[in-house]
Amino acid sequence: MTRRGVSALADEIVARESESGQDAFAGLSTLVARIADEVCVRNESQLAGLTCAFRSRVVVVLGGRALGPYGSYQPEKWQLDERALDEIHVNIGVFLFAQMDSSARAEEIFDTICHELAHLYTRVTGQRGTSGRGNRYHNRIFARIAVALGLRVERSPRSYIGHITTGLSTAGWERYADLVLELEQALRLLPADQQGHPTSLAPSVVVATAADAVPATGKYVSAQCGCRDERGRPRTLRMARGWWLDGTVGCSLCQQVFIESPPTRTSTTSTTPAH
Template sequence: MATDTGTDHGSTIIRALEGAWDAIRRHHPDLPGVVMVTGHGRTPGDDAVTWGHHWPGRWTAADGSAVRPELFAGGELLALGSRRIMQTLLHEAAHALATVRGIKDTSTGGRYHNREFAKLASALGLQPPARPDEQRRGFSNCSITDETITRYAKAISALDSTVGHRIEDPVARLIASQASLPEETLPPVVELRPGAIGTDLPARPEPARRTTVPRTGRRLAVVCRCASHQVRDAHGGSRTVEGPRRIQATPGLLDGGPVLCGVCNAAFEPEN
């Protein structure tokens, strides 16, 4: 049986993220140094993913000489490719600049991103939405511009070649795909190779369901692979509609395993 004796997988990821952060700091010298961390950004059953966060003053030097902010990049983010990783790092850099400059860039516990945040994000090379979104997150959903991708081409290429591990979470990917731009194509899902190291390990038990956090009831749109399907009309008859069937499913349902279409027998998945 093949074994994996390496212990540097995590440090390789961190070094890659640190390299990208250093590239941003070269263009924006007033950005602080950070303690870079990663891990899972979504708990099974939840309908939200933490792609990244900036936490001022989170870490303290062992000798008490300094405090440093934490910069978190979720393992689910790493599965979306280097463009999304750099976009998230720039988003968190806007929060870091706001802290350094004493600017209030969010409200409602950090959820709502105001116009001051949008200005900082623009200065860092992101394109804020034209108006606040309908999810009460304000101008949070900023996208990286082509000019910025060119500016950080070397760092993005390094992320592509260095980040060798990620968290493949179908629900997180579905949430990401529904927030992607029309011209953006997310990387394909990484499939386990036959005989992959670790595939003979016992399945991990599902984490206990959390009851202390209220559910939002958010549902995600998924489609099957039907080329056409039948729908009922207002008069009790039926008609043929081209394209796949579409349903709404909760993250908890999708976490439980594939949801199959009774017509084509394929699993409902995000629409490409």
């Protein structure tokens, strides 16, 4: 490396070390909002009006809760003078992020952004993206919009009805690879890897974020142990609820019992659900 290169690297290190946490958070907030806007622009041809809706009525808020959903959409959460504004909330503080590699973190957060934009689009187009008592599951309308946004959509593992988003589809990766990389490189402000958090309370990484459901009471129980794959995703199993008994199923790898995964969505609004 040349002397000039060494000097530039040293300047970069000094700049990073002098950057405050507040500056890092503000920069990441701005980036996430800009990425959400760019997602809208890139999908305007097939989701007409999404860009205008996002720019005119949405506030993007970053959160830092260690437990809970990855994000939510809440209509008319804010007011600017006399104008009502919706909130897209992206939780960057989920403690599992500290255990994932950088690409997995970026994809999960990007998935959250697109997922909440799908809720925004159902709202502004007068469609209903959720169904069931308490708006507890994502229906085919939501699934269709999520696919259009480049998300991979699967049937919910907790029931025979409803859909979840589980990351970007092949088409989504082709459409957003540059944005995901930009987000990955900017994710320097992360939750600390604190071993005190109980793994049994961790939200499942494969479910899409949200707050639109009531506690699961379906035919099957989804449970997880302490194992994580190379990308930080939990090992899960599904068992008929009639056979499930807390504390009786163990994992020989991590020596922990499987514990029922908590609901990843809690209702925050009686209108269009958050996620």
